[in-house]
Amino acid sequence: MFENLSDRLSRTLKNISGRGRLTEDNVKDTLREVRMALLEADVALPVVREFVNSVKERAVGQEVSKSLTPGQVFIKIVQSELEKAMGEANEALNLATQPPAVLMMAGLQGAGKTTSVAKLAKFLRTRQKKSVMVVSADVYRPAAIKQLETLAQEVEVEFFPSDVSQKPVDIALAAIAHAKRKFIDVIIVDTAGRLHVDEAMMDEIKALHAAVNPIETLFVVDAMTGQDAANTAKAFNDALPLTGIILTKVDGDARGGAALSIRHITGKPIKFLGVGEKTDALEPFHPDRVASRILGMGDVLSLIEQVERGVDKEKALKLAQKVKSGGGFDLEDFREQLQQMKNMGGMMSMIEKMPGIGKLPPDAMAQLQGGKLTGQMEAIINSMTPGERRNPDVIKGSRKRRIAVGSGTQIQDVNRLLKQFTQMQKMMKKMSAKGGVSKMMRGLGGMMPPGMRFPGR
Numbered sequence: 001m002f003e004n005l006s007d008r009l010s011r012t013l014k015n016i017s018g019r020g021r022l023t024e025d026n027v028k029d030t031l032r033e034v035r036m037a038l039l040e041a042d043v044a045l046p047v048v049r050e051f052v053n054s055v056k057e058r059a060v061g062q063e064v065s066k067s068l069t070p071g072q073v074f075i076k077i078v079q080s081e082l083e084k085a086m087g088e089a090n091e092a093l094n095l096a097t098q099p100p101a102v103l104m105m106a107g108l109q110g111a112g113k114t115t116s117v118a119k120l121a122k123f124l125r126t127r128q129k130k131s132v133m134v135v136s137a138d139v140y141r142p143a144a145i146k147q148l149e150t151l152a153q154e155v156e157v158e159f160f161p162s163d164v165s166q167k168p169v170d171i172a173l174a175a176i177a178h179a180k181r182k183f184i185d186v187i188i189v190d191t192a193g194r195l196h197v198d199e200a201m202m203d204e205i206k207a208l209h210a211a212v213n214p215i216e217t218l219f220v221v222d223a224m225t226g227q228d229a230a231n232t233a234k235a236f237n238d239a240l241p242l243t244g245i246i247l248t249k250v251d252g253d254a255r256g257g258a259a260l261s262i263r264h265i266t267g268k269p270i271k272f273l274g275v276g277e278k279t280d281a282l283e284p285f286h287p288d289r290v291a292s293r294i295l296g297m298g299d300v301l302s303l304i305e306q307v308e309r310g311v312d313k314e315k316a317l318k319l320a321q322k323v324k325s326g327g328g329f330d331l332e333d334f335r336e337q338l339q340q341m342k343n344m345g346g347m348m349s350m351i352e353k354m355p356g357i358g359k360l361p362p363d364a365m366a367q368l369q370g371g372k373l374t375g376q377m378e379a380i381i382n383s384m385t386p387g388e389r390r391n392p393d394v395i396k397g398s399r400k401r402r403i404a405v406g407s408g409t410q411i412q413d414v415n416r417l418l419k420q421f422t423q424m425q426k427m428m429k430k431m432s433a434k435g436g437v438s439k440m441m442r443g444l445g446g447m448m449p450p451g452m453r454f455p456g457r
Helices: 003-017 024-040 045-059 070-086 113-127 142-155 168-181 199-212 227-239 257-266 287-294 300-310 313-324 331-343 346-351 362-369 372-382 386-390 397-407 411-433 437-447
Strands: 101-107 132-136 158-160 186-190 216-222 244-248 270-274 282-284
Touching: 003 024, 003 070, 003 287, 024 045, 024 070, 045 070, 045 257, 070 257, 070 287, 101 113, 101 199, 113 132, 113 142, 113 186, 113 216, 113 244, 113 270, 113 282, 132 142, 132 168, 142 158, 158 168, 168 186, 168 199, 199 227, 216 227, 227 257, 244 257, 257 270, 331 372, 331 386, 331 411, 372 397, 372 411, 397 411
Parallel strands: 101 186, 101 216, 132 158, 132 186, 216 244, 244 270
Antiparallel strands: 270 282
């Protein structure tokens, strides 16, 4: 996420970070580079202009000249202005109404609207402990209704059936009446994708909005369309009273133009980021954390939250007790840790939130992005016998050859896994004495490809 912008800004700001004194000339040169980085990231020109002017105004003022570390203060100013451009703080959903709270989703076709409905439903059910019902008012695509029904089953929320022969307003009103009878907390209404230039379709969604009077009207837009995402959101906002934006496909957007442009152009907050295809790949949007990631400083708060959500506390406690009582940490446990990491969104999802991620070698990054590393490790462990997993010391020459053939890998891959397992085993012994998330994070370094370590280790 935001790789191109992050790389360019990090390189530019590195040149100024160690300066003992800032002059108007070196600030001007740096800001020229910052401006180019933002334009290349497809950030809207008015946003770039205002951003650069604000940084310049603060950088050549008293704020920097009185500081002992002006270069670092300059970076803080850039971070602060990035946060300001994106909205400064997370704006949560407003559910403070007589149940059911009605959320209406709008957007273009192909933006990921129906998938976002399911992701949001799961987010509300699992993280906010709300009872949720979803309904499709997309009477133009029978497949969309079926898709939402399938997704509703997957995320374990109630689905209200609808049919292409019905009118969108009738569907929504019937669903709301049903939700009231069943004391459901939140109902999410999916609507048909439409273009803002299609007057008939825009009139239809206006009528639907007027009939259901949602407490939240969320616009779902594809991050990969760059500043066009902001322009489309503005056009919809002119027709509908939007309350927020869900930016989808952010994991495929290396530029970041949409995230930096939308708030300025529409005046509406980004409330969520869609960061993957899975139904749990939805993150609340925190401008301060995103600004930190863009500048290569990582997002440790989100990482800790991700770990806390993804770790099965009961299994973790059993493992800790086993290790503490002298039972040891074996390859069965190691495989369990790999599976838990998958539940947390995979290693790449965690590593990209680490500070200094841009310093990792490109080949190692490519390996992690493809999910190759954990998949290969699991395959190797699965090719072992239960006895070998419990007692890895017996795995010598002929056994290694058999395991490599069985897992479709090379003997050096098996050797590497065993070495990484030994490192993890040592870490688990230390953790059993005195645990903590920070130790777990440091220990992840032992599972990296050869020559690769988290920055700063």
